[in-house]
Amino acid sequence: MINLAQYAKLAGTYDITTGEMKGAALVRRHLSDLRGSFVDAQAFESALRQSDPLIYSVSSIEPGKGQGDLHYGLGVLMPGKVGAEYYLTKGHLHAWREAAEVYIGLRGTGCILLEEPSTGQSQIVPLGKGSIVYVPGHTAHRSINTGLEPLVYIGVYPASAGHDYGSIAKQNFRKVLIERDGHPLLLDRTEVAGKV
Amino acid sequence: MINLAQYAKLAGTYDITTGEMKGAALVRRHLSDLRGSFVDAQAFESALRQSDPLIYSVSSIEPGKGQGDLHYGLGVLMPGKVGAEYYLTKGHLHAWREAAEVYIGLRGTGCILLEEPSTGQSQIVPLGKGSIVYVPGHTAHRSINTGLEPLVYIGVYPASAGHDYGSIAKQNFRKVLIERDGHPLLLDRTEVAGKV
Numbered sequence: 001m002i003n004l005a006q007y008a009k010l011a012g013t014y015d016i017t018t019g020e021m022k023g024a025a026l027v028r029r030h031l032s033d034l035r036g037s038f039v040d041a042q043a044f045e046s047a048l049r050q051s052d053p054l055i056y057s058v059s060s061i062e063p064g065k066g067q068g069d070l071h072y073g074l075g076v077l078m079p080g081k082v083g084a085e086y087y088l089t090k091g092h093l094h095a096w097r098e099a100a101e102v103y104i105g106l107r108g109t110g111c112i113l114l115e116e117p118s119t120g121q122s123q124i125v126p127l128g129k130g131s132i133v134y135v136p137g138h139t140a141h142r143s144i145n146t147g148l149e150p151l152v153y154i155g156v157y158p159a160s161a162g163h164d165y166g167s168i169a170k171q172n173f174r175k176v177l178i179e180r181d182g183h184p185l186l187l188d189r190t191e192v193a194g195k196v
Numbered sequence: 197m198i199n200l201a202q203y204a205k206l207a208g209t210y211d212i213t214t215g216e217m218k219g220a221a222l223v224r225r226h227l228s229d230l231r232g233s234f235v236d237a238q239a240f241e242s243a244l245r246q247s248d249p250l251i252y253s254v255s256s257i258e259p260g261k262g263q264g265d266l267h268y269g270l271g272v273l274m275p276g277k278v279g280a281e282y283y284l285t286k287g288h289l290h291a292w293r294e295a296a297e298v299y300i301g302l303r304g305t306g307c308i309l310l311e312e313p314s315t316g317q318s319q320i321v322p323l324g325k326g327s328i329v330y331v332p333g334h335t336a337h338r339s340i341n342t343g344l345e346p347l348v349y350i351g352v353y354p355a356s357a358g359h360d361y362g363s364i365a366k367q368n369f370r371k372v373l374i375e376r377d378g379h380p381l382l383l384d385r386t387e388v389a390g391k392v
Contacts, residue, residue, distance in 0.1 A: 004310050004319040004335065011321040011329045063330045068294030068354055098264030102352045104300060114200050123200040125207040133207045134259045139200065156298045156352040158264055
């Protein structure tokens with residue numbers, strides 16, 4: 001039987017300034033956790049010798065595990081670059097490939113990079129304050145902060161979605177978003193590798 | 197095959213001032229659409245003789261119909277009262293009873309009234325700017341605006357959730373949220389009926 005009092009306790013607050021969400025499990029990713037994610041390995045190692053800053057955090061709440069349940073997380077992605085490439089999340093596919101995700105932008109300026117792994121189809125979709133992005137099933141997705149303040153968003157996904165980071169770790173996204181002349185530019189990874 | 201360009205087109209903006217969401221299907225509920233929802237039938241008819249104001253709107257986007265897909269909507273519930281009872285939405289159960297819903301509060305002050313119909317268990321959970329509410333499956337839910345400005349929120353739910361308004365229309369929520377001495381007070385409907 002549903003215990004409503006228990007669910008009512010989960011109801012909480014999110015803070016787009018501190019990135020905190022009451023009662024959430026917090027994961028923090030520092031630069032050192034992102035080895036292999038950025039296209040410019042030399043710039044990455046050089047930055048890491050200077051410091052190991054927090055790149056992003058995700059605060060997740062998982063109220064239930066039933067087929068109709070949902071999980072949600074508050075993401076905070078810091079502004080910055082490794083070489084010319086904007087700070088980004090590792091990115092993932094859902095383990096249950098059909099699972100979609102809705103991203104609700106709350107603060108900052110950035111985008112989500114979408115890729116359909118089997119065909120390599122890619123899309124950049126704006127994500128920032130006041131925007132919503134739908135990530136369909138079967139689609140790898142990564143957040144990218146192209147602005148000067150933290151990019152803050154809430155993602156909602158089916159409880160049974162699961163996260164598959166391995167596929168991305170094995171073969172990175174085919175596209176890379178770099179800054180050129182002060183603006184974001186989407187290029188092929190193969191085109192950029194070794195040149196930035 | 198996934199057509200990412202098509203999904204990218206769905207990505208849009210939401211506006212917490214106008215209540216608009218790009219590309220959404222808009223439903224508007226006026227006072228006359230809410231006959232039977234408020235406890236004080238006399239106050240309702242009397243208000244309706246004066247005017248038929250907009251009580252709430254919901255802008256919905258339904259990107260897909262697969263098992264892992266999600267739908268989402270931007271709700272805007274106006275401030276006001278019928279008699280002593282705050283403006284509210286009709287409320288619904290999901291046709292697929294297991295389907296949950298995540299509410300993300302973006303503006304204003306209010307709450308969600310939860311009720312498990314078979315037992316009558318009820319809970320009031322705050323919903324407003326900076327709050328998140330999880331509505332578990334098998335739970336009737338209704339938004340209530342207890343503030344002085346529009347209550348704006350985004351709801352995300354499984355694509356296969358469906359809406360069952362009939363059960364609520366047949367037997368209203370057992371609890372009623374009224375204003376007393378300037379504050380919200382949750383009472384039993386049977387206790388209030390005929391007395392407000």
